[in-house]
Each structure stands twice: as structure tokens, then as C-alpha cells.
Amino acid sequence: MKTYFERHGALRVQGTRLVDGAGQPVQLRGVSTLGLAWYPEFVNLGAFRTLRDEWGANTVRLAMYTCEEGGYMTDGDRAALEALIDRGVTLCEGLGMYAIIDWHILSDGDPNIHADAAEDFFRRISARVAGRPHVLYELCNEPNGAAVTWPVVKGYAERIIPVIRANAPEAVIICGTPTWSQDVDAVAAAPLDDANILYALHFYAATHGDALRRKAERALEAGTPVFVSECSICDASGDGVIDYASAAAWRELIERHGLSYIAWSLSNRDESAALIRADCPRTSDWTGDELTETGRWFRDMLLADREK
Ligand code: IDC
Numbered sequence: 001m002k003t004y005f006e007r008h009g010a011l012r013v014q015g016t017r018l019v020d021g022a023g024q025p026v027q028l029r030g031v032s033t034l035g036l037a038w039y040p041e042f043v044n045l046g047a048f049r050t051l052r053d054e055w056g057a058n059t060v061r062l063a064m065y066t067c068e069e070g071g072y073m074t075d076g077d078r079a080a081l082e083a084l085i086d087r088g089v090t091l092c093e094g095l096g097m098y099a100i101i102d103w104h105i106l107s108d109g110d111p112n113i114h115a116d117a118a119e120d121f122f123r124r125i126s127a128r129v130a131g132r133p134h135v136l137y138e139l140c141n142e143p144n145g146a147a148v149t150w151p152v153v154k155g156y157a158e159r160i161i162p163v164i165r166a167n168a169p170e171a172v173i174i175c176g177t178p179t180w181s182q183d184v185d186a187v188a189a190a191p192l193d194d195a196n197i198l199y200a201l202h203f204y205a206a207t208h209g210d211a212l213r214r215k216a217e218r219a220l221e222a223g224t225p226v227f228v229s230e231c232s233i234c235d236a237s238g239d240g241v242i243d244y245a246s247a248a249a250w251r252e253l254i255e256r257h258g259l260s261y262i263a264w265s266l267s268n269r270d271e272s273a274a275l276i277r278a279d280c281p282r283t284s285d286w287t288g289d290e291l292t293e294t295g296r297w298f299r300d301m302l303l304a305d306r307e308k
Helices: 004-008 045-055 078-095 111-128 150-165 210-221 244-257 293-305
Strands: 012-014 017-019 029-033 059-065 098-104 135-138 173-175 197-204 226-232 261-266
Touching: 029 045, 029 098, 029 293, 045 078, 045 293, 059 078, 059 261, 078 098, 078 111, 098 111, 111 150, 150 173, 197 210, 210 226, 210 244, 226 244, 244 293, 261 293
Parallel strands: 029 059, 029 261, 059 098, 098 135, 135 173, 173 197, 197 226, 226 261
Antiparallel strands: 012 017
């Protein structure tokens, strides 16, 4: 059977949708690593193959924190982090999956704080992976803070996009949005001047309900392409109880609009969002029993979407 990448190849944005070269709508579906510095062992062939073959995933997001412990801008080993990204990109390529390179800002709420380093990072990484159309770029995970409005985020994106475009003129880019990538409805008034951009919408179902779903609907109605580049069904701390009713409503919205979605996170950390149970030492070939409730929920969703 052909891989999802073999079937669709290079992607682009058309209207609010991600489409392939023939203009056919595609839906990227997969999982995100937790911080690459924290769980590097999950970036392995068996893990990604299990996600592809047993879960139906077609995409892996490689999350590189900037300012948390072990981050690119703090005490992280930059060469080791970049090597992990290279490895993840190459594994995805071999498996016919898409890869998202995520500059994972979080406590550094304003992406402009480290824009010089981000420029340098994206310049080098896009040069290294140039010509590999399975790679997508995520400019800034979750801008946040009262002063970090859409124009502020947009200013940052306008610095980084040309740097990537110099090496990857056609690549698909995902841009974070204010309020931890929730304010997708702020974009339509002043979108980025680039054809191949989608805007990140992140949700944690036990925290984010109807109000955020309405924001998503408003953004789509206004013509803004939306990509759910991170989500889970617990609360926004990554822990706490799962809200299955809200999760079902999110799933319905995703399917109705054919949105791409990525589940947080590929790890066995002792928290609700982890997809693998904390007492499971395996880094691939997990049985159903070795998955958390969240893991099983996303595997079911991905498997149901697999043949699309
Ligand atoms: C969380 C991790 C947790 C880690 C924390 C660091 O799940 O293990 O200790 O980051 O601050 C996001 C962020 C994502 C968060 C996640 C859950 O993008 O980095 O991961 N979350 O809090 N946005 C909303 C929720």
C-alpha cells in the first residue's frame, strides 16, 4: 500500500484547506513528541512505524522547546537537539510520513524575544532539509501574554518566513496565534502575505469548550486556514481528568472541516496527556494496554480516519 506521502506529495494551501498537487484535500493526522530534550528515545524507527502502521498516523511533530529546561535558548545542547530533528525528519521521510519542525515557545510568550536565534535556526534547518517536501515548519508554538497580540506575532512571522522561503519556497508553514494559539479569529483582519500558511489552533478539551470551538468556526468562516498542531482531551496543564463530551465535540468539528490534527504527546510522562503509560518502558510496538486513556482515544480517532 502506498504511504500517505506517496499518495499526496508536496502540499499547499487552497482556501482554508491543505491540498495536494492535484488539488485534493488532505488531512495531516498524527502525534507530537514531548520536548525532544526530555524524551529523545521516542524518536526512533519502531515508534514512528508503530504510529503509522498500528495507529494510522501520517505525521509526526518534532517539538523543540526554546525556554523550558533543556531548551534551545536555555541550557539545551543545540547540536543534539538539531540532530534529533534531523533524525525525526529522516525517519518520517523513510516511512512516507510528514514531519513538522516546531519552534516550541511557551514561557517565552513573545516570539520576538528570541527572533534572532529563531531566524538563524530556521535558516540552517531549512537549508539542510531543502527539497524534502514532507517537511512543514511551525514558527512559534504558543505565543502568549497580554501584549502579544496578532500584529506582534505577525511581525515575528514576517521576519522568519522569508528566511525559510529562501530555501523552501513552497513549503507549508504553520504560524502560532495569540493566547496559546487560540486566537485564530484575529488573523482574518490582517493575514500574512504568503500563499502557503496555516494558523495554529490548540485545544485541551477539558479546558477549552464551546467558546474556542466558536472561535474556530468564525476563523474558518472568515477564510482563515486552521491547523490543529497540538491538542489533547485532558486539561491545559497536560494533566487532570479527560472530558469525553468536549473531546467528542472537538472531534466532530475536526472531521466536519477536515482539519489536520496532532495529539500531544508521544511520551510516557506521568500525566494525562501522555499517550503511553508511565509504567511502560517500551518506546515502540505498544499494546493497547500500554496506552493511556488519552493514547487509546487518539489511536481510535486516527484509525477511524486512516482510509481517508
Ligand atoms: C507541557 C507538558 C509538561 C511540561 C510542560 C512544561 O505536557 O509535561 O512540564 O509543558 O511547561 C501546551 C504547550 C505544551 C504543554 C501542554 C500541556 O504547548 O508545551 O506541555 N500545553 O500543558 N499548551 C497548552 C497545553
